[in-house]
Amino acid sequence: MRYAMAVDTRKCVGCSDCVVACQTENNVPIGYCRDWIVEVTDGTYPQLEMEIRSERCNQCVNAPCVRCCPTGASHFADGGIVLVTQTECIGCGACIASCPYDARYPHPDGYVDKCTFCIHRIKNGMKPACVDVCPTKCLYFGDLDDPNSDVSVVLRKRKYKTLIPEAGTKPQLYFLI
Amino acid sequence: MNEEVIVSGRMNQMVDPHLHIWHWQISLYLFLGGMAAGILAIAAVYYIRGRENDYKTAVRLTPFLTPFLLVIGLLALFIDLRHKLFFWQLYTNIKLQSPMSWGAWTLMVITPVSFIWCALHIRDIFPSWDWKFKWLWALDEFFNKYKKALAWVMLIYAIILGIYTGILLSAFNARPLWNTSILGPLFLASGLSAGAAATLLLSKNEAERKQFARIDLVMIGIELFLIVHMFMGFLASTQVQIEAANLFLGGQYTMSFWIFVVALGLVIPAILEIMELGRYHIPVLVPAVLVLFGSLMLRFIIVYAGQVSRWLY
Numbered sequence: 001m002r003y004a005m006a007v008d009t010r011k012c013v014g015c016s017d018c019v020v021a022c023q024t025e026n027n028v029p030i031g032y033c034r035d036w037i038v039e040v041t042d043g044t045y046p047q048l049e050m051e052i053r054s055e056r057c058n059q060c061v062n063a064p065c066v067r068c069c070p071t072g073a074s075h076f077a078d079g080g081i082v083l084v085t086q087t088e089c090i091g092c093g094a095c096i097a098s099c100p101y102d103a104r105y106p107h108p109d110g111y112v113d114k115c116t117f118c119i120h121r122i123k124n125g126m127k128p129a130c131v132d133v134c135p136t137k138c139l140y141f142g143d144l145d146d147p148n149s150d151v152s153v154v155l156r157k158r159k160y161k162t163l164i165p166e167a168g169t170k171p172q173l174y175f176l177i
Numbered sequence: 178m179n180e181e182v183i184v185s186g187r188m189n190q191m192v193d194p195h196l197h198i199w200h201w202q203i204s205l206y207l208f209l210g211g212m213a214a215g216i217l218a219i220a221a222v223y224y225i226r227g228r229e230n231d232y233k234t235a236v237r238l239t240p241f242l243t244p245f246l247l248v249i250g251l252l253a254l255f256i257d258l259r260h261k262l263f264f265w266q267l268y269t270n271i272k273l274q275s276p277m278s279w280g281a282w283t284l285m286v287i288t289p290v291s292f293i294w295c296a297l298h299i300r301d302i303f304p305s306w307d308w309k310f311k312w313l314w315a316l317d318e319f320f321n322k323y324k325k326a327l328a329w330v331m332l333i334y335a336i337i338l339g340i341y342t343g344i345l346l347s348a349f350n351a352r353p354l355w356n357t358s359i360l361g362p363l364f365l366a367s368g369l370s371a372g373a374a375a376t377l378l379l380s381k382n383e384a385e386r387k388q389f390a391r392i393d394l395v396m397i398g399i400e401l402f403l404i405v406h407m408f409m410g411f412l413a414s415t416q417v418q419i420e421a422a423n424l425f426l427g428g429q430y431t432m433s434f435w436i437f438v439v440a441l442g443l444v445i446p447a448i449l450e451i452m453e454l455g456r457y458h459i460p461v462l463v464p465a466v467l468v469l470f471g472s473l474m475l476r477f478i479i480v481y482a483g484q485v486s487r488w489l490y
Contacts (some may be wrong), residue, residue, distance in 0.1 A: 102192050
């Protein structure tokens, strides 16, 4: 099992619904977020091109945050989801410094927090909150080992890229281009 | 033109607008730990080589600083933790891939060893010292019997501590400035230099001072060599590392690095020590304090600048 997400940069309108849905679903403290929207503008007027991406933890296969955690609080859960066990986290910040995507943040309660792919929902057969709420249906989630999952199907059909693959992290967040 | 903006307004504390998760606590600890490592390594080497009577200060007196340095350093690390009550989790796990785990366990060994080393030499400082209890005398006798083994343990762990302070940072490929294996040896050399400077400050013996001025000079030479190679490596590497080097070559840390670390911390004390070894008499306080200051500034600047450097993204 290998969970992954694909983001259709051609359908995303940058409405931030995924951000708000995540904050609500996961009780993210005010002023923080586990996912965010990046808008890239290329070129000069009038020849402009724009790409909008909904970004979050890349749930890397070779995750530097898991490697550098001194207590094992950062670990791989089922399907390769990178999780933090709150009662094992000492809040040293090593994982935050190790993430090339800056996807983690120190929770005001002391431990480090990040996107969990809404593992509590997946376990109950639901999709992550951001995927369910997306009004343009630009987020695809599923198991890469299952050829019929939403994400496998769309990755077969479309061109895609990952972010900073040269960092060697093997990110599992795919951007359809 | 290419412009990337986070339009949903991500402002995660200590992560945005650029990473600033580690502050003075880490820099201070890296300095204190490195200096303690330097002092203990030098003391162990001279003890193992049977030179403790030639370099009395380095073997017997300067190590008395290390329990304080290590305890203050550990305290700084503890202050840095955001989930403090769970700190003991460090000692229920051994993670070979995590430099911080290595560091926690190394400190677990080297801190008690530094205390024992001081206890073995306390009667050199207070001749009338009495351990009061029989079992303390027995312990004293035990460690005196195996002092050479203790010195070897101290040497090995001091070197691990000295190198680890650099590897702690260099293990992060997300921060291109830190991601160079030169940081390990550079911080070790800087720690040994700070350790030599401490003996230089404390020693009353002319011959010992000369020797430690020489050690310090060699270490400064090695540091300058490593710094040059670090920049050569960066500039010959990928765009992200070129940009990291540019923080020091015209970027926002240029002045502080070249003035505080290289000029005040390395070049000027080296010149003063060369003059001291020649005919001139230099108050030893000046080069020693400059070396310690430079060593501290190196940790501060690398820790802070590293968090500014990032992947082009």
